[in-house]
Amino acid sequence: MNNYEYCVPTDIRFGEGQIECLRKEIGKYGRRVLLVYGGGSIMRTGLYDKVYEVLEDYDIFELPGIEPNPKLSSVKKGADFCKANKIDVVLAVGGGSVIDASKHIACATFYDGDPWDLVLNKKLVTKALPIFVVLTISATGSEMNPGAVISNEATKEKLEINHPLLYPTLSVCDPTYMYTLPTKQTAAGTADIFSHILEQYFQPNDGAYITDRLSEAALKTCIKYGPIAIANPDDYEARSNLMWTGSIALNHLFTFGKGGAWSVHPIEHELSAFYDLTHGVGLAILTPAWMRYVLCDVTVKRFAMYARNVWDVEEADDYYAAVAGIDLTERFFKDMGLPGTLSEVGINDSQFVEMASEAVRTSGLSTRAYVKLYASDVEQIYRDCL
């Protein structure tokens, strides 16, 4: 196992009705709260009213309209508001985009320059407002980690800011809030969780046995409960297992003692940046294509282990087992109703060259990935998805 530092201080309040704890917990940090949310879904579900009920003794200010791939302009707006109005706490009510925007706002509040500077140089992050979360969709794991992905409209960059100060102070994870999710979002969220685990699982270190086995446990949970949550949106067991799996999928538990650059995420980020594609949809399309592209002597043993331990493939030959695992992965995404090609989501090859170049430039693909990939490789993977 590689040396590793692990510290996840977020207070998780998991289960139905846990939102009540905010009444008391937020008060430890102040009374002036910036409520950050996305579209109108939290109004339709009644969660918006519930937040106001629970926080009846607080001064609530609002930043609505956070985009699915949160934009730098929203962060600027939020940080300016926090500075001008002496906000004590940022409360994110939503999914990964809302939480990510809230994290960036929380630290940009204490920075006088362009918030994008903090993305480019995390040493400039010196302080952050406490971040509280009410999670409405399981996907990014942002409720229990210190990362935030922000899109810069001007430069078309989609980059991550990551700093220990950005761990949420407390996250309310109530599985019943996912009952009303559209099928597509449940499927995309599950694909996102699945991909997070795979990105960490598909790394060269073979000595972190415990981490590999824990990862397989989480992958199996996605496979079991993704389809159930789609068939029965108010199945508490399915929603709760997916919700907790989503949180631990990206809090470093599955990369403990391992490490290395991710592969599919940077390739996908360009799809989101150029076409505003839903992140989980892009991952579902790209993952099997990436696996096929990098299947070789370096990867075959681990891909076969994945097929056997996660999918119960009984094939003795490593190569055939690996291929069976890839096919089952592809089928898993399709069975959840996710698109299988870029053509299905209206993306053609017109920007592949630029996207591939950007993917390599802004990531560790060509330097630290499981199989190193250059722009021509990434372009081919995009083409394989047409």
Add this chain to the structure above:
Amino acid sequence: MNNYEYCVPTDIRFGEGQIECLRKEIGKYGRRVLLVYGGGSIMRTGLYDKVYEVLEDYDIFELPGIEPNPKLSSVKKGADFCKANKIDVVLAVGGGSVIDASKHIACATFYDGDPWDLVLNKKLVTKALPIFVVLTISATGSEMNPGAVISNEATKEKLEINHPLLYPTLSVCDPTYMYTLPTKQTAAGTADIFSHILEQYFQPNDGAYITDRLSEAALKTCIKYGPIAIANPDDYEARSNLMWTGSIALNHLFTFGKGGAWSVHPIEHELSAFYDLTHGVGLAILTPAWMRYVLCDVTVKRFAMYARNVWDVEEADDYYAAVAGIDLTERFFKDMGLPGTLSEVGINDSQFVEMASEAVRTSGLSTRAYVKLYASDVEQIYRDCL
């Protein structure tokens, strides 16, 4: 899944050489350090000298001689010393006993009465010194949780104090420190880890699928690496996998969404309290006997699941699968050289009645255990181990 609160703020520094971080990290809290340790093993291994080298700029005071089942008298001595000498940080260098004593010292320093009061009423815990850890044996998981088990010599009670303030601030987990462990301690430590996972796994809640699968991953890790660490004490892969598994085995990850009173630990605690038996040895003797005693309609499905998922038992019948799982568990402990009976460790039936009564009185055995057990049941389990 049951509602659950999860917050584990301990900063884990895992891997060879991580002790160097103490040079800087302890300084964030002060310069006056109480070094708590056990017998002379850290002198023989050179770790004692290493601590002094790393903390050359600090004022170090010492509390040596912490017992294998740490005694209240040691805690009193330590707390009195901290009060009198304005200690800033407690540094535990050792295993669970040393860490547990340090935790109790850390909070007793801020309490004017008898430290045992804090064990009996955790509301009296209001503040604690920062606790730093250098772990030398993987077993209790105390390096990453808020619990401490202390023995009261006067009352012959062995009870737990548990409070969020008792999470270690930072724990150095360097697998190479386990290279010099005697075989018996490696075996007992592995049995302790294994038992911690089983206590959480053998609970009635079937809806926490992710938690059950994660637990199985950790159990498999013990089975794989316990024997390797015994055969090759300086196998880094084995030591590192066991070390991290030991930490997460008892930081609530494997009880997330579940819960209920433990069974084997309270029965074992009386063995330690009455005979000063090594905790892991007692657990190894008792666990198969407890499983056989409670094997019934309530437990058979879960015991069979354990046998199949952890031990790859292929038996279709639940009852026979469960029995095979119990037999394999017993053999696992024996193969690591652990005693299989109480007679082997010189314990006879002379105090079984009193011990059984105490085990039930001081635990949730008769109220919240997987299978409720009364004094007569516990006495019979002791007898089954003769």
